[in-house]
Amino acid sequence: MWRYMLKRLALSVVTIWFIATATFFGMHAVPGDPLTSDKATSAKIRANLEAKYGLDKPLTTQYLVFLRNLSQGDLGISFTQENRRVNDIIREHFPVSATLGILAVVFAGLGGVLWGALTALYRNRLPDTIIMFLVILGISVPSFVIAAIGQLSLVNLNNLAGTSILPVGGWGTVQHMILPAMVLGLSTMAYLTRLMRSSMLEIVNSDYIRTANAKGLPSTQVFSRHQLPNAVLPVVTVLGPAIASITTGGFVVEIVFAIPGLGRYFVQAVQQLDYTVIMGTTVFFGAFLVFMVIVVDLFYGWIDPRVRLD
Amino acid sequence: MSIAEPHSESSSNGHSSAASALSSAALRQLIIYFGAAIAGCTLLMFALHYLASAFSSGSTTAIAVDPENNSISIYLKEEPPSLNSTITTDSVSGMVLNHVMEGLLRMSVDDKLEAGIAERWEVTPTHATFWLRDNALWSDGQPITAADFIFSWTTALRPETASEYAFLLYSIKNGRAVNEGTMPAEALGVSAPDPHTLVVELEQPMAFFDKTVVFPTFFPIREDFYNATNGRFGADAHELLFSGPFKLTSWVHGSSLLFEKNPNYWDKDRIKLDQINVAYITQDANAAINFFKDGKVAFTTLGAENLIEAQRQGWPIKRNQDGTLFFLEFNHRDERLTRNWNLRRAMQLVLDMDELVYKVTKLPGFKPGVSIFPEWLMGTNAPLREEYPPPQLRLDTAKAREHLALAKEELGLDEWPPIVLLTSDSPVSNIQSEWVQEALKSKLGLTIKIDKQIFKQRLAKMTAGEFDILLAGWGPDYNDPLTFGDLFASWNLNNRGRYMSDENDRLVREAQGSTDTKTRMDAFGKIQHVLFDDVALLPMFERGVTYAVHPQLKGLKRRVIGADTDYTNAYIDTSAGGQ
Numbered sequence: 001m002w003r004y005m006l007k008r009l010a011l012s013v014v015t016i017w018f019i020a021t022a023t024f025f026g027m028h029a030v031p032g033d034p035l036t037s038d039k040a041t042s043a044k045i046r047a048n049l050e051a052k053y054g055l056d057k058p059l060t061t062q063y064l065v066f067l068r069n070l071s072q073g074d075l076g077i078s079f080t081q082e083n084r085r086v087n088d089i090i091r092e093h094f095p096v097s098a099t100l101g102i103l104a105v106v107f108a109g110l111g112g113v114l115w116g117a118l119t120a121l122y123r124n125r126l127p128d129t130i131i132m133f134l135v136i137l138g139i140s141v142p143s144f145v146i147a148a149i150g151q152l153s154l155v156n157l158n159n160l161a162g163t164s165i166l167p168v169g170g171w172g173t174v175q176h177m178i179l180p181a182m183v184l185g186l187s188t189m190a191y192l193t194r195l196m197r198s199s200m201l202e203i204v205n206s207d208y209i210r211t212a213n214a215k216g217l218p219s220t221q222v223f224s225r226h227q228l229p230n231a232v233l234p235v236v237t238v239l240g241p242a243i244a245s246i247t248t249g250g251f252v253v254e255i256v257f258a259i260p261g262l263g264r265y266f267v268q269a270v271q272q273l274d275y276t277v278i279m280g281t282t283v284f285f286g287a288f289l290v291f292m293v294i295v296v297d298l299f300y301g302w303i304d305p306r307v308r309l310d
Numbered sequence: 311m312s313i314a315e316p317h318s319e320s321s322s323n324g325h326s327s328a329a330s331a332l333s334s335a336a337l338r339q340l341i342i343y344f345g346a347a348i349a350g351c352t353l354l355m356f357a358l359h360y361l362a363s364a365f366s367s368g369s370t371t372a373i374a375v376d377p378e379n380n381s382i383s384i385y386l387k388e389e390p391p392s393l394n395s396t397i398t399t400d401s402v403s404g405m406v407l408n409h410v411m412e413g414l415l416r417m418s419v420d421d422k423l424e425a426g427i428a429e430r431w432e433v434t435p436t437h438a439t440f441w442l443r444d445n446a447l448w449s450d451g452q453p454i455t456a457a458d459f460i461f462s463w464t465t466a467l468r469p470e471t472a473s474e475y476a477f478l479l480y481s482i483k484n485g486r487a488v489n490e491g492t493m494p495a496e497a498l499g500v501s502a503p504d505p506h507t508l509v510v511e512l513e514q515p516m517a518f519f520d521k522t523v524v525f526p527t528f529f530p531i532r533e534d535f536y537n538a539t540n541g542r543f544g545a546d547a548h549e550l551l552f553s554g555p556f557k558l559t560s561w562v563h564g565s566s567l568l569f570e571k572n573p574n575y576w577d578k579d580r581i582k583l584d585q586i587n588v589a590y591i592t593q594d595a596n597a598a599i600n601f602f603k604d605g606k607v608a609f610t611t612l613g614a615e616n617l618i619e620a621q622r623q624g625w626p627i628k629r630n631q632d633g634t635l636f637f638l639e640f641n642h643r644d645e646r647l648t649r650n651w652n653l654r655r656a657m658q659l660v661l662d663m664d665e666l667v668y669k670v671t672k673l674p675g676f677k678p679g680v681s682i683f684p685e686w687l688m689g690t691n692a693p694l695r696e697e698y699p700p701p702q703l704r705l706d707t708a709k710a711r712e713h714l715a716l717a718k719e720e721l722g723l724d725e726w727p728p729i730v731l732l733t734s735d736s737p738v739s740n741i742q743s744e745w746v747q748e749a750l751k752s753k754l755g756l757t758i759k760i761d762k763q764i765f766k767q768r769l770a771k772m773t774a775g776e777f778d779i780l781l782a783g784w785g786p787d788y789n790d791p792l793t794f795g796d797l798f799a800s801w802n803l804n805n806r807g808r809y810m811s812d813e814n815d816r817l818v819r820e821a822q823g824s825t826d827t828k829t830r831m832d833a834f835g836k837i838q839h840v841l842f843d844d845v846a847l848l849p850m851f852e853r854g855v856t857y858a859v860h861p862q863l864k865g866l867k868r869r870v871i872g873a874d875t876d877y878t879n880a881y882i883d884t885s886a887g888g889q
Binding site for chain 2: 220
């Protein structure tokens with residue numbers, strides 16, 4: 001177990017180094033740089049800027065400086081956000097994205113299991129058809145559409161009620177979280193519903209369920225002790241990557257609902273070629289993803305004793 | 311049917327009976343589980359909220375117009391990138407800075423230059439002198455003195471500050487030399503004979519020097535405060551000191567800003583609002599409209615697609631020019647086809663900008679471009695374009711084809727190769743470049759290759775000259791026709807197509823160097839014709855903005871230069887009735 005953990009950790013450091021290096025050189029290969037703006041600057045002003053940000057040094061030197069700073073946990077200062085340290089940007093904005101993301105995943109996970117189980121119970125009957133239709137919608141409609149529709153519906157609802165039932169945007173209280181989390185988790189929920197449904201149907205016909213029924217176990221217990229835990233396994237597998245992608249991929253939802261999350265900085269940095277923010281957020285998100293995959297592997301071993309970690 | 315049929319029948323029968331026995335019990339289980347899930351979610355939300363608030367603070371409470379607290383709520387389209395006035399270049403930071411800072415002079419409600427921290431001023435061919443008010447105070451109560459201006463100007467010019475807009479200070483004697491590091495900062499031609507007099511020595515005569523000092527780069531900074539921030543000046547609300555109508559009392563990055571009335575501002579009686587709450591930061595136009603509709607913000611920009619909705623809601627709709635001119639810029643470099651005058655002339659004769667603005671883009675507030683100088687620029691006594699009417703263009707496809715044939719001959723071509731049109735990836739420029747493509751194809755048979763690039767990549771190609779035609783835009787830096795007039799001077803770095811004309815250069819020098827308004831305006835009037843005759847560019851349109859304002863909010867001002875949107879003179883009028 002511990003040897004396995006060590007091996008995984010060592011491997012993940014290599015993975016993160018690889019992500020960082022590939023991003024670094026890829027980013028510098030893109031035409032343009034963070035210092036260009038709409039209005040042209042004279043050669044001298046340009047040189048002043050380059051000296052200030054260390055872009056006047058050769059690329060390999062910049063890379064080595066970056067690696068040295070990274071090993072000390074210093075991600076540098078943003079090019080576009082004057083005077084803001086990338087560490088600060090991550091520290092201030094990741095908790096927001098994480099809160100939203102966790103809530104969305106919980107919402108997606110619980111919802112997915114619930115609807116999946118329901119559709120399996122009512123297979124080929126009306127509830128199944130309705131839910132599966134909605135699931136297709138949830139998977140295929142992009143999140144910016146869902147976010148916009150969700151927000152507009154809430155505005156109309158608030159106008160109808162004549163009072164603010166839920167805030168239509170912003171951040172800070174529990175009420176602010178509800179709608180964005182639902183929107184953010186919707187497509188994952190739809191995906192999990194499908195997964196849950198098929199795995200439930202597979203298990204209904206399995207030997208141990210028949211045995212459990214045959215020996216006269218109450219059907220409630222068959223369902224909650226045998227069927228549900230076994231059907232949930234595939235859901236857990238995809239949950240880890242889902243947490244990472246939801247927590248990091250909230251860009252659209254963050255823009256529409258004016259939420260100060262990290263996803264916004266992640267995407268805008270690429271548009272503006274803000275080198276330090278691109279590197280900082282990519283390495284951070286990369287590390288986060290790698291970490292989540294490890295966590296899921298451990299969790300999997302706990303939920304399914306047949307899986308041995310060694 | 312087949313043999314498999316009875317088997318599958320029986321199996322499905324057996325299964326369904328088992329399932330129905332299962333399902334009612336299972337359903338009960340699921341309902342219990344669902345209830346637990348909701349309870350769990352609620353708990354989790356509170357837990358997460360508690361955890362998250364340990365890391366970041368500030369919650370959003372927004373009321374569009376709040377007469378009780380004499381406050382309004384608004385949104386910004388992005389986080390202000392830099393509130394350090396020596397470095398700032400963008401419009402959002404400019405909007406914030408113009409609410410919390412005041413320079414020597416400011417723009418009045420009717421866009422005239424008026425006294426700010428300086429109560430009077432004088433510009434001669436060699437000097438500019440500003441006499442500062444005795445009662446002008448910083449937000450911490452200390453007096454604002456001439457030394458604060460000298461400090462901020464020299465700071466902006468120091469090479470290590472790396473200010474992009476340092477060139478605005480090149481009009482001051484030795485400004486360029488200081489910025490290029492060939493002279494020490496002390497050599498800058500500014501002095502303070504006494505704490506309330508600022509004397510500026512000019513590099514060369516500059517009639518409109520006073521108009522440039524309203525720009526943020528010229529705002530004062532107090533040296534002891536600047537040094538106390540340890541290089542973090544402007545990074546947070548408490549790393550700033552204010553000379554203007556409001557104080558920035560809170561700045562939650564990416565989330566909100568709060569302006570509160572500055573009790574130490576010398577002209578505080580002019581300011582009616584106690585608070586301006588920037589409650590949201592979002593670049594999503596529809597989200598802003600939703601906030602407006604929900605009574606959360608007092609102002610929203612409207613797109614063409616929102617106009618019907620806005621009218622149905624009965625919102626007061628207003629429009630304004632934002633001062634920016636968009637144009638097609640030709641590449642005049644030797645290796646490019648567009649260096650040929652006949653080709654450019656042919657294009658000029660077939661592109662109908664009225665059609666583009668009124669029939670294609672149909673954006674409210676937009677106007678067809680007719681000159682390098684937008685409509686709002688002032689001449690001697692009246693708008694420049696009234697005093698010097700722009701050249702009239704008569705579209706003529708037949709004549710255009712003649713020019714095109716000549717161009718083909720001059721260039722020695724058998725067939726026209728594709729002409730590259732470099733544009734940005736925004737939806738509006740998509741429509742525009744496709745319109746250009748279609749018009750030149752159908753009327754002249756030219757093939758236009760649209761090279762669509764995202765922001766930074768487009769800039770790189772613009773600078774390298776990798777285009778034949780460029781869809782370009784230009785917004786003013788200061789309120790003088792020269793901000794547009796010198797765009798096509800051969801030495802201007804923003805002249806991306808390397809247009810070169812001795813006549814144009816001579817006129818630009820004349821407009822720069824003269825202190826006589828009439829001489830300068832005459833020069834601009836001629837520049838307009840030279841650029842038209844040479845077809846250096848094709849003006850496409852002047853951009854407009856359409857917006858809605860809360861009915862109880864009055865006195866809001868849209869500006870071409872400086873604070874846009876400007877709430878400094880805004881007030882709440884409760885008699886106007888709710889939304």
